[in-house]
Amino acid sequence: MTQASPPIDLSSCEREAIRTPGSIQPHGCVLALSPQGIVVQVSDNIEHWLGLSPAAALGRPLHEVIDAGAAARLAPELPAASERPSFASTVRLADRVFDVLVHRYDELLMLEFEAVQRAGAADFRHLYPLVGNFLLQLNDTDTVETMSARAADEIRAITGFNRVLVYRFDAEGHGHVLAESNDGHLPSYLGQRFPASDIPPQARELYAANRIRLIQDANYTPSRLLPPDNPLTGAPNDLSFAALRSVSPVHLQYMRNMGTLASMSVSLMVKGQLWGLISCHNAAPCHITFDKRTACEQLGQILALRVESREVRDELQFRLDVRRIMVSALGGLTQGANFIENMGNVFPELLHFARAGGAAIIVDDRIVSYGDTPDEAQLRELIAWLQSNSHEDLYHTDRLGAEFPPAAAYRQSASGLLAMPISRIHKHYLLWFRPEFVYTIDWAGNPHLKEAPAGAPTQLSPRSSFDSWRETVHGTSAPWHPGEIELAVEFRTALLGIALERAEQMAELAEELGRANKELEAFSYSVSHDLRAPLRHIVGFSDLLLESGGSGSPEKQQRFLTNIKESARLAGKLVDDLLSFSQMGRASLRPxxxxxxxxxxxxxxxxxxxxxxxxxxxxxxxxxxxxxxxxxxxxxxxxxxxxxxxxxxxxxxxxxxxxxxxxxxxxxxxxxxxxxxxxxxxxxxxxxxxxxxxxxxxxxxxxxxxxxxxxxxxxxxxxxxxxxxxxxxxxxxxxxxxxxxxxx
CATH class of the missing domain: 3.30.565.10 (Histidine kinase-like ATPase, C-terminal domain)
Known part of the structure; x- marks a missing residue:
């Protein structure tokens, strides 16, 4: 069955109703039952597979549509059906053998009959040794790339596909190929990237909901559902979890352009988010039976769990290392009375803390810099822009030139910026700068090109070239790690505490001594009852993390970090408000x-x-x-x-x-x-x-x-x-x- 390739309008691709295509892939057929067990919807190819016309099947109970014995074997499995397809039985109908999958969704009980070549029932006994063998191959020192490569090899061995890729999505949604298993029949994409536009948002949402999807033959002609809408709800039939769900014509053309006629994808969910995909390709049509798909899905889930464990462990170690540097820097800031001199003395620790190339302190009109930074005039211009455009506790970017165009002139030293205001009223800032990091990306095809097929100049088609295309990226720095951002907030809280201490020392010399003493009494009460508690939590949970040394369970360590973060946020709010209150009585009015x-x-x-x-x-x-x-x-x-x-x-x-x-x-x-x-x-x-x-x-x-x-x-x-x-x-x-x- 060969499908024609009509012109495709990619402008509507992101709005395509991929959950309700109204059709299925034709390597099987569908019977949809009402709660009373009556066939109320069928695919138009049931006569080909079951020997019964759609009109003859609609309105009849299941045992009158298929063999009574087969219906009896299926009956015990139907009441327990959930929204995800499960294996019901292997049955023989009209001299053909079918794996029957069942799921309940959109008020219908969906029975999917997938034609298989074997004579006997599906055998899931090989699942345990497969999973066990894969687990034995993994160890705690493996990198994400190593684990991904082993998963790709296992899945290619199970499925027989020509090529299996494992790729993760970056912050912008581009897919980076981390691992590949390839028998040489298809080109290698190892290390290359696929642009985010290849997978529109609604497709990503479906990947997150339904973790596995098979396309047996990209040249198939869809089999329509009869009636076209859900007969119980009157709405288009939602096939989100149907194994035979028909896929987007855009994606089918994309596959043909890539030179693959069969594909299978397994979603990798990490921390509840779509982290990446295991993408399998074959040059010729290829059907993978449900038991083998189940094995692949299980391997994908194991890989996702091990990736999450590895990332959590690496994240905890990174945060512990940065925290040690922060504590060392704070120790140096409390040695003398001059705040700016103290900051200057710990500049090396400050650079190490933020993995920066330069840093600067701005206190009113005084600027002290260290390392590779913009010049004084450029710093003053940058501070003026920050005061007008940033009102958060921290501002950070790895593309400063894109957000503040004058910064393009000094991108070599300051393509990245982490800016920390130390006062809400005065012009006091601590700035970290990261230099430009020029890097190249190897794309699987030029992601910036849109191609128009011959004879349809106003229509767009999926890109047809997947040849390696190299892009050089300028004007960006190494990205700021989320752990660095969160610990910088804690660092700001500590700095404000030091500044508040200095402000209170000066308040003791103020003329309004009685009022100042009263406020200091209130401040002491707050330290005892409001501020001490979150700081004690921070110290306590930090000690627990340091004692565990990364050997505790990721869940417990994640809970420790969450408690530290919330305590630091509360302490920071208290200190911010105290500092603001203290400054309010001393700053001059400018009416x-x-x-x-x-x-x-x-x-x-x-x-x-x-x-x-x-x-x-x-x-x-x-x-x-x-x-x-x-x-x-x-x-x-x-x-x-x-x-x-x-x-x-x-x-x-x-x-x-x-x-x-x-x-x-x-x-x-x-x-x-x-x-x-x-x-x-x-x-x-x-x-x-x-x-x-x-x-x-x-x-x-x-x-x-x-x-x-x-x-x-x-x-x-x-x-x-x-x-x-x-x-x-x-x-x-x-x-x-x-x-x-x-x-x-």
Missing amino acids: VQVDMNELVQSCIDRLALDIGGRRVEWHVADLPPIVADPTFIQLALYNLLSNAVKFTSRKDPAVIRIDGRREAAMTVFTVADNGIGFNMDYVHKLFGVFQRLHRMEDFQGTGIGLANVRRIVERHGGTVTAAAVQGQGATFTFSIPNSLPTVC
């Missing part, structure tokens, strides 16, 4: 005309990530302008709006109103919400440092945000008040004088 409408909108934009998919209705009045320090007023507004978002998390929709009015001496603003509110008996505690009116288990927070709001408003000469009804919402009101008092 200018402030457009409050723009300020509110910028805060709402920043809150978009916290809101996610929640429904939040913002009602913002036309707000009058004021004369104030825009940085401080924005921080106060952000704290009020962030609280409103947090305490309306149980409302759908959340409603937040921002209003403003100008009075004789003051301009008054209100922020009201329909959230959980609070008990007015405790309103006097609301603006104190580390005061919470709700349990931290219910609403996360440090109890510093509203203290910051009060300090900012009072430094402007204004006042702030709050009112609420429990369960109905809260209203915060603050006023700013129309004429600011003398401030510093």
Whole structure:
């Protein structure tokens, strides 16, 4: 059976309904049963295989459609059918032998009759020795490439395919061939890459759901389902888990272009994600029976588990090594009183920590650099861009020139950047730079070409060339490892702790000694009760990891790392807020005309990530302008709006109103919400440092945000008040004088 090759429109490839093709591959046939056991849907080739026309089969019970004895052998297996195909029995019908697969999906019981050449039943007894032999070949020191090569050899031995590839997907979705077993009939693709566009998103989703797929002959003519839609639901019949499911014409053309007429793929799932594929190819049509497919699927699952174990072990060792360097660097930072000098003394450790070629410290207008970095003017330009475009705890990229075009001029030293702000208010940064890493990629065909078949200039077809095509990549650095990013966040928390300690030492010399002492008492309480706990968790779980030395179970070590990460995040939040509160009383005000409408909108934009998919209705009045320090007023507004978002998390929709009015001496603003509110008996505690009116288990927070709001408003000469009804919402009101008092 040879299929014609009509023009294919690749522009709709990513929208193709591959789960509901309405047809099957013709090397078998399908009978779909209703819950009552009546045949309600068939493939149009059942007469060829079973000797009965579709019209004669529809509406009849199974035992009247196939041999009564065969129906009796199948009957015990049908009630236990699940959504994944399982082997029911081997039966002989119309002088042919069939493996019968059964699965229940989309309200139908699907029976798939696959024609086989053997006379007897499928024999699954060889599964155990195959799996056992494969496991014996693997050991804990094997690399992912070594394990993949052994799996490819085993699967080629089972299936007889000409070529078996094992490839993994990179961060951009391109497939990198790690291992290959080849009998020489087909070209080798070892070490080459297949572009992400070869597998559209909906195909990747199906690979993740259904772990194995066989195409016996790329030249097949599909057998249609009759009726075409699911007779029970009226919707197109979902064949996601059908072994005979027909595949995309685009993919069939792709196979023919590659010179393969039969293929099989086994999905490799690692940590719940599609990590890669075992892809099998044959130059001639080839059918692999269900028992052999099951053996291949089992080997694929074992390989995925061993890959996951290896990657987890390597990840843990990497994080332990980086943590040791971080601890060493932090030890050097506590030796003297001058923060910048201390940082300069540990520059070698800092470079080693981030595997960087250069680093720089920016404190206000002072810049200290070490190693291979951009010059001072370029650093100042980069910092200005970071202040305008990055508001996260860390910024990192391995393509700085693509995100900040002026950086292309110094890509040799700084194609990669890890930027750590040390202050939310001042221009304090620690920067790491990675040099350009020029590398080549060997593609299986030019991934940038789109080919038009003759006679159809507006149509696109799958690429026909798979000849090796080499691409040289410029302007990128070695990528930042997720472990480096997470440990850099911990490092930032520690730096902020050191900076906070310096700030508290200076606060002791301030004129307002009484108020400073009161805040230090609150700080001591926080260290005892809020900050000490997460830091103790970090130390404790780090000790456990160091003691295990990578020999413990990956699950336990993963749990330790998760606990460390969450504790570090909480400690970092506490220290950030404490530092911000401390700086608020010392930094000079720089009042200018402030457009409050723009300020509110910028805060709402920043809150978009916290809101996610929640429904939040913002009602913002036309707000009058004021004369104030825009940085401080924005921080106060952000704290009020962030609280409103947090305490309306149980409302759908959340409603937040921002209003403003100008009075004789003051301009008054209100922020009201329909959230959980609070008990007015405790309103006097609301603006104190580390005061919470709700349990931290219910609403996360440090109890510093509203203290910051009060300090900012009072430094402007204004006042702030709050009112609420429990369960109905809260209203915060603050006023700013129309004429600011003398401030510093």
